[in-house]
Amino acid sequence: MSIIKGALYIVATPIGNLGDLSPRAKSVLENVDLIVAEDTRHSKPMLNQFGIETKIHAYHDHNERKQTPVLIQQLQDGASIALISDAGTPLICDPGYHLVLAAHAAELQVIPIPGSSALISALSAAGLSSEKFIFEGYLPARKIARQQRLQLLKDETRTLVFYEVPHRIFASMEATITCFGGQRQAVIAKEITKLHEKIRRGTLAELMRWLHSDKDLSKGEFVIVIQGAKEISLDKLEARRILKILLADRTFKEAIRLTSEITRGKKNDIYKLALELKKDEH
Numbered sequence: 001m002s003i004i005k006g007a008l009y010i011v012a013t014p015i016g017n018l019g020d021l022s023p024r025a026k027s028v029l030e031n032v033d034l035i036v037a038e039d040t041r042h043s044k045p046m047l048n049q050f051g052i053e054t055k056i057h058a059y060h061d062h063n064e065r066k067q068t069p070v071l072i073q074q075l076q077d078g079a080s081i082a083l084i085s086d087a088g089t090p091l092i093c094d095p096g097y098h099l100v101l102a103a104h105a106a107e108l109q110v111i112p113i114p115g116s117s118a119l120i121s122a123l124s125a126a127g128l129s130s131e132k133f134i135f136e137g138y139l140p141a142r143k144i145a146r147q148q149r150l151q152l153l154k155d156e157t158r159t160l161v162f163y164e165v166p167h168r169i170f171a172s173m174e175a176t177i178t179c180f181g182g183q184r185q186a187v188i189a190k191e192i193t194k195l196h197e198k199i200r201r202g203t204l205a206e207l208m209r210w211l212h213s214d215k216d217l218s219k220g221e222f223v224i225v226i227q228g229a230k231e232i233s234l235d236k237l238e239a240r241r242i243l244k245i246l247l248a249d250r251t252f253k254e255a256i257r258l259t260s261e262i263t264r265g266k267k268n269d270i271y272k273l274a275l276e277l278k279k280d281e282h
Contacts, residue, residue: 001027006075008103009082012089012115016194018049020116026050028113032080036071038095042086060095068098075108089117093137093163119161122189122223125199133159139172150179155264160226166219173211176226177204185227191220239263239273
């Protein structure tokens with residue numbers, strides 16, 4: 001394929017099964033001037049499997065701010081560069097944001113080469129609503145911060161998706177049960193596309209028992225997909241009562257926000273009720 005000079009290619013690589021590298025991705029990696037990878041020690045064996053001999057440099061959390069201007073200069077000088085992560089689609093819980101942002105600021109062409117993503121793969125196989133979802137990445141490592149983060153999501157009606165590592169899987173699952181209740185439906189997708197791939201669906205409590213049933217189940221990389229909270233139909237009479245009280249000494253915007261939090265009603269619906277109340281006053 002023809003490579004565009006001065007273009008930054010964002011190339012998705014396999015998350016386990018090497019057969020998932022697309023022909024287009026392979027062609028780009030073979031023909032760009034430089035590949036920048038999160039961990040060259042991890043990426044080189046994969047590139048060697050495909051006979052890709054393109055020069056490769058490290059680009060990770062610890063050097064991205066320093067390396068970004070260097071790479072931008074190379075792009076401006078006409079070099080073509082491919083960004084890859086250890087596995088999957090770059091920038092999804094991986095380095096690369098500063099480089100892509102700088103490339104756009106320099107009005108350079110940024111070209112995505114789509115492919116594997118643990119997030120999308122797990123969501124597609126979960127059997128939970130994927131019409132609307134929210135991706136939270138990794139939960140905080142510290143217990144209190146983790147609980148606080150989940151508490152903010154307790155009433156979220158969209159499907160929730162998290163990544164998790166083996167040594168925190170039990171702590172994170174326990175935290176979700178504490179916050180959402182053990183009966184919330186969920187899916188654990190483990191080692192997607194790899195030899196020991198497992199996709200298990202059940203309540204959070206059932207999934208926790210499943211993980212405890214075999215020590216080998218807690219090994220590997222995880223995607224946790226959790227059903228969103230049930231939408232609560234708005235009690236308009238109660239919402240109007242609360243709005244009247246709040247509108248007496250709060251701003252219009254703040255009264256709507258607080259009423260929405262108290263009733264768990266949608267802000268748009270509360271806004272319409274507030275307008276009706278204002279209209280009735282006149």
